[in-house]
Amino acid sequence: xxxxxxxxxxxxxxxxxxxxxxxxxxxxxxxxxxxxxxxxxxxxxxxxxxxxxxxxxxxxxxxxxxxxxxxxxxxxxxxxxxxxxxxxxxxxxxxxxxxxxxxxxxxxxxxxxxxxxxxxxxxxxxxxxxxxxxxxxxxxxxxxxxxxxxxxxxxxxxxxxxxxxxxxxxxxxxxxxxxxxxxxxxxxxxxxxxxxxxxxxxxxxxxxxxxxxxxxxxxxxxxxxxxxxxxxxxxxxxxxxxxxxxxxxxxxxxxxxxxxxxxxxxxxxxxxxxxxxxxxxx
Ligand code: SIN
Numbered sequence: 001x002x003x004x005x006x007x008x009x010x011x012x013x014x015x016x017x018x019x020x021x022x023x024x025x026x027x028x029x030x031x032x033x034x035x036x037x038x039x040x041x042x043x044x045x046x047x048x049x050x051x052x053x054x055x056x057x058x059x060x061x062x063x064x065x066x067x068x069x070x071x072x073x074x075x076x077x078x079x080x081x082x083x084x085x086x087x088x089x090x091x092x093x094x095x096x097x098x099x100x101x102x103x104x105x106x107x108x109x110x111x112x113x114x115x116x117x118x119x120x121x122x123x124x125x126x127x128x129x130x131x132x133x134x135x136x137x138x139x140x141x142x143x144x145x146x147x148x149x150x151x152x153x154x155x156x157x158x159x160x161x162x163x164x165x166x167x168x169x170x171x172x173x174x175x176x177x178x179x180x181x182x183x184x185x186x187x188x189x190x191x192x193x194x195x196x197x198x199x200x201x202x203x204x205x206x207x208x209x210x211x212x213x214x215x216x217x218x219x220x221x222x223x224x225x226x227x228x229x230x231x232x233x234x235x236x237x238x239x240x241x242x243x244x245x246x247x248x249x250x251x252x253x254x255x256x257x258x259x260x261x262x263x264x265x266x267x268x269x270x271x272x273x274x275x276x277x278x279x280x281x282x
Contacts, residue, residue, distance in 0.1 A: 003028050006035045011239035012128035012256060013041040021248065022053045029060060036109070037197040041126045041251040041258075043241055049113055049248065051076045051272065058111050058274040065100070065107055065275040069157045069181060071174050073272065082112065082260070082271040083174055090168035091269070092175070093260035096127065096233070097208030098253045099275060102153035104187050108278035109252045112271050114243045121264035124241050124249065127257040129202040131237030133192060136203070140231065143224055147191040148214040149205050156208060157181035164208075188214045191228075193281040195255055202255045203228065204281060232257065254281065 003025075005018045014035050019028055021044060036042055049057065055078050058064055066072075070080035070092070084091045100107035112124075136144070156164040159178035166178075191213070193204040207229050212221035240261075241249060251258055253275075 004031050004035070006031070006039075008039065009043075009239050012039070012126050012131065012237050013043060013239045013241075014039040015043045015045070017045065019044070021047050021049060021057050024057075024060075033061075033197075036250065036252060037195070040128055040130065040255040041239070041241075041249060044248040044250075045244065046246040047113075047248050048246065051079060054079065054111065054113050054272060054274060058276055061276045062108055063277040065277050067273075067275060069153075069175050069177050070273070071176065078274055080273045080275070081174065082273050084262075084264075084269045085173075086266050086268055088169050088172065089265060091260055091262040093258065094262045095208060096125075096206065096229075096257045096259045098129075098206045098257050100253060100278070101151040101189065101204070101206055101209045102184055102187060105280050106189070106278050107253045108276045109250060109254075110273050110275045111248065111250045112273045114245065114247045115272055116268055116270035117243050117245065118264035118267035118269050121261065121267070122243060122269045123261050123263075124243070125259040125261060126239045126241065126251060127232055127235065127259075128237040129204065129232070129255050129257060130195075130198075130200050132232045132235055133201045133203040135235060135237070136231065140224075140227060144191045144203075144228070148188040149191050149210045149225075150186050150188050150212050150214055151209045152186050152211050153181055153184045153209060155211070157184075186211070189281045193254060196279055196281070197252075198255070200255075203232070204254065205229075206257055253278065 073079035
């Protein structure tokens with residue numbers, strides 16, 4: 001058993017080498033935990049995780065969230081399938097977002113394992129919400145102090161004709177339980193959170209699930225939300241991860257955004273995702 005080498009990447013994240021995720025000592029796991037808390041997203045190459053290994057690695061971080069909306073692996077309920085078939089044009093996660101912000105206790109993070117990759121394309125973008133907060137212009141920083149934002153999953157996963165997955169073919173065979181999504185209650189979180197592991201401040205709004213600010217209408221919230229999103233879109237704190245067979249990414253849903261690029265039409269891409277339960281955010 002060896003200790004990990006942590007190489008910081010430009011923008012956000014770190015590549016971890018020198019370890020086999022099937023066989024991590026407590027010391028190596030401690031160093032990976034520290035890197036996760038600091039960098040927000042970790043990339044591992046040349047891993048050979050079976051589905052059971054994937055589950056066991058995820059369980060070291062906490063309880064596994066059984067996804068309510070994504071199709072599950074036929075033999076492992078813990079594994080959500082992030083799949084796109086050659087005849088589908090839309091993909092899952094094809095826009096900047098962070099998973100589960102619509103939950104009262106948003107997920108800690110997700111572990112994504114590449115199972116079948118397109119010959120070209122299918123990279124994933126990541127953005128640091130620590131850096132987004134740190135680089136906020138002063139006037140924006142003042143405006144978000146003490147604000148809370150409302151998050152919802154209904155307009156994404158719900159049954160109505162105009163939800164994200166109803167309108168696109170990304171949902172076909174891959175997303176379900178729309179009636180459960182329709183019953184999701186709105187939740188609020190601080191716009192600036194103190195990260196539960198690192199103690200650092202992070203901006204916690206995202207274009208997919210954040211609908212408005214608490215105490216304001218959607219219309220009144222739009223100008224500030226749009227400025228915050230524009231700041232995050234254009235920042236110098238992005239990293240584009242190119243997958244290869246054996247790649248594993250683990251991201252922190254509290255301190256990063258991600259976006260699965262959809263530039264591989266006519267090809268298949270199959271990823272296995274496990275999401276780990278988190279805690280309330282302050
Ligand atoms: C996701 O949003 O969870 C999917 C990311 C990816 O497929 O790269």
